[in-house]
Amino acid sequence: MDASAQTVISYRWATAEDYETLGKIMFAAIHAEPSPYTPAQRLAWCPKPPSGADWMAKLASQQVAVVEIDQKLVGMMTLEETGYLDLAFLLPQARGQGHLAKLLEMIKDRVRDYKLDKIITHASLAAQSPFTALGFHTLHHESVPRNGETLQRAEMRLELKNTGRDASIR
Numbered sequence: 001m002d003a004s005a006q007t008v009i010s011y012r013w014a015t016a017e018d019y020e021t022l023g024k025i026m027f028a029a030i031h032a033e034p035s036p037y038t039p040a041q042r043l044a045w046c047p048k049p050p051s052g053a054d055w056m057a058k059l060a061s062q063q064v065a066v067v068e069i070d071q072k073l074v075g076m077m078t079l080e081e082t083g084y085l086d087l088a089f090l091l092p093q094a095r096g097q098g099h100l101a102k103l104l105e106m107i108k109d110r111v112r113d114y115k116l117d118k119i120i121t122h123a124s125l126a127a128q129s130p131f132t133a134l135g136f137h138t139l140h141h142e143s144v145p146r147n148g149e150t151l152q153r154a155e156m157r158l159e160l161k162n163t164g165r166d167a168s169i170r
Contacts, residue, residue: 007070011102014064014076016056021073022066022089023050029089036125037151044149062086065106067099077103083111085121088131100130111160119158128154 014022027049031042050058062078067090075090077100085107090099111119123131128138136156144151 008068009099010068010071011099011106012066012068013106014059014066016060018064018066018073019056019059020051022059022064022076023055025073025076025091026050026087026089028091032092038149041146041149041151044147045151047147063107063110065103067094067103069094075099075103077107079107079110079119081114083114083116083119085119088121088123088127101134104134108158108160117160119160121156123154123156125152125154128156131156131158134158 027046030046062080065077066073067075074094078087079085136158139155139157141154
């Protein structure tokens with residue numbers, strides 16, 4: 001195979017120039033089929049791609065790990081300084097290729113930098129299984145009202161052994 005035809009995958013921290021595209025990725029991921037949510041639930045959750053000043057401020061206040069395939073953004077994972085994993089979305093064509101695990105490794109490094117020993121998230125039903133495979137444990141399920149619909153999600157936690165850079169999962 002010619003080197004110019006090889007797929008190039010990279011993982012990096014997002015910049016403000018990425019934020020609009022990340023809103024489109026989030027929208028596309030939520031509305032992709034198959035989904036455990038109805039079309040009405042997905043529309044209530046995310047009626048349009050997030051953008052604008054509020055979206056920019058939200059991402060600017062977090063650590064945002066991204067994956068690119070051939071210099072095209074295909075996914076993200078975000079972390080608040082509290083150890084809360086806020087967003088994790090991959091385009092459908094990027095799923096099942098190990099990208100979520102690589103993004104999580106970047107996030108875990110930041111959690112250790114913050115001297116924390118766990119990551120907490122509220123996972124959608126679609127994300128619960130992949131997060132479980134990555135070592136997260138479900139604490140409980142809950143219902144969240146959103147724009148006239150009710151969405152189910154799982155509160156999940158990933159424990160880290162220690163806060164050093166050489167920490168590993170329990």
